[in-house]
Amino acid sequence: MDIVRFEPNESEGAGRALPVSSLPFFFDSADAKAAKQFCRKKGALLHCAGYEVDDGDLLELARAGGAIAFSFSDVLGERGFRRSILISKMRLLLSACRKRGTLFIFVTLAKDATQIRSARELAAFAAVLGANDVERKEAEKKLQTMVSK
Amino acid sequence: MKPTERFKRRYISFSLSLAGKMPAYSEAKEIIHVHFLSFFGESGISALAFKLVKYDAPSGEGILRCERSRTDEAIFCMACLSEWKGSPARLAPLSTSGTIKRL
Numbered sequence: 126m127d128i129v130r131f132e133p134n135e136s137e138g139a140g141r142a143l144p145v146s147s148l149p150f151f152f153d154s155a156d157a158k159a160a161k162q163f164c165r166k167k168g169a170l171l172h173c174a175g176y177e178v179d180d181g182d183l184l185e186l187a188r189a190g191g192a193i194a195f196s197f198s199d200v201l202g203e204r205g206f207r208r209s210i211l212i213s214k215m216r217l218l219l220s221a222c223r224k225r226g227t228l229f230i231f232v233t234l235a236k237d238a239t240q241i242r243s244a245r246e247l248a249a250f251a252a253v254l255g256a257n258d259v260e261r262k263e264a265e266k267k268l269q270t271m272v273s274k
Numbered sequence: 275m276k277p278t279e280r281f282k283r284r285y286i287s288f289s290l291s292l293a294g295k296m297p298a299y300s301e302a303k304e305i306i307h308v309h310f311l312s313f314f315g316e317s318g319i320s321a322l323a324f325k326l327v328k329y330d331a332p333s334g335e336g337i338l339r340c341e342r343s344r345t346d347e348a349i350f351c352m353a354c355l356s357e358w359k360g361s362p363a364r365l366a367p368l369s370t371s372g373t374i375k376r377l
Contacts, residue, residue, distance in 0.1 A: 197353070200354060201354065201356045205312070208354075239356065239362055239364070240356070242353050243366070243367075245349065245367060246349060246350070246352075246353040246366075246367065248346070249345075249346040249347070249349035249350040249353065249367075250350055250353065252346035252347075252350075253346055253347055253350045
């Protein structure tokens, strides 16, 4: 299961991908300040482009049954030193989520078909960020339940 | 050196495409080597036990080797390749195995 930013087409290999536009509980924010307003919404799926969310907001998000989305297309959009800083920020946010009991999911949020990645690649992405197998499976389950609502 | 002291290896089969075409062997080798080197650095490559084992230019498929505990990092690195010299490129992992024969 994956979430993308365009209308997926089965012929492009995006059969199990859902467009962001069909998910009313998905919220995009640029930074921690903007993310604050979405953390109290029940069952919110929050993508913060800066990957900086305050610990208090993570706690609120966990209480509201929400989750943080880690996007692979954000990694593809950066290069070199900036990419390494982004991965480092993602690692820090994931460890903060673990500490506060906030769930997280791994998606591509692809802008076009070329940015779509396989389940194995997303699993590797999760492992590189520091998620273990149990957390990864839990993330998949959480995404399934959020989407099926 | 005892076999137990050597690197534990994993082989990853992949398919490479550059602007929708299969690149020639020399170009594929350059793409993979430069991309892995920029991702891992010289020290990282040495710990990764990285090697391009095989590449078949007509099909665009090949095999590369890495250290067992760093398979996920190698696959993530492959997934991070999205363009090469301005053209869209894709290095997609197909399967992973402990032996070349079983790939």
